[in-house]
Amino acid sequence: MTLLSVRKLNIAFHNKPILKNVDFNIRQGEWFTLIGESGSGKSITASAIGGLLPGEMIITSGSICFEDKDITMLSNKEFRKLRGKEISFVFQDYQSSFTPFIKIGKQMDEMIQAHCQLTKEERREKALEALEEVQLPAERVYDSYPFQLSGGQLQRASIAMAMMLKPKLLIADEPTTALDSITTIHVLEIMANMKKKMNCSILFITHDIRQAKKYSNTIGVMKQGEIVEIGTKETIMYHPSHPYTKLLLNAAPTIRRLDQNIVLQ
């Protein structure tokens, strides 16, 4: 079943095209990865889906259907209802997922309150459960300020918060770029396990072909605002047809090592 359908999406900034006819589907339970060079439009695609486009960037044509409803026309208020509950985000900059001087638990509590009618005790239970799910010491993290956690712990806490309300789509925009290699594998494994458990879909953005190869069902390759090639992981990895995809693959000589779970230092 198709969960998200992006159709011929064009986005411009001051009349300069940023996305050009971007077109792809994400099925329920699918791990869909966007790879491509810096500035190719991966994050802008994700932002458009979440109603988070930077100011003055506009959708000039095309549609984004989430569960068959075009969400490009939603108001900010309607998007706020959707975000966190149905579509949630994990970003590269995990520091900014949390407000610095408010305890993690309180921030999780506020998010639950914004979307669900639960008692205080039920909300606390839900947050602790989500923190346990990402293998954090739940009580301690719940009562911590963001600055009291390591980068890896904070990113796991942000995944816990993103997954807490069981969204149908998780958008993970380079979630491991700022993490060391061991924590990276841990965080990705947690995401993969949660996806399996909740049968949600993941839109994953990465520069790392090894990560794309290990986790994706489908891969879209972006260059200069366009998807130049899209296919199953096997097609993209072993039978790429676009010269740019071939170039990307050739530039990643260490593919085999992550496959074998050998940690790169």
Ligand SMILES: Nc1ncnc2c1ncn2[C@@H]1O[C@H](COP(=O)(O)OP(=O)(O)OP(=O)(O)O)[C@@H](O)[C@H]1O
């Ligand atoms: N806030 C903004 N205002 C104006 N232009 C922007 C803004 N953010 C991004 N862009 C432009 O949009 C284009 C696509 O950027 P985007 O961030 O989506 O690339 P990306 O593929 O995610 O890159 P990276 O891998 O480096 O994160 C680039 O040309 C970029 O300069």
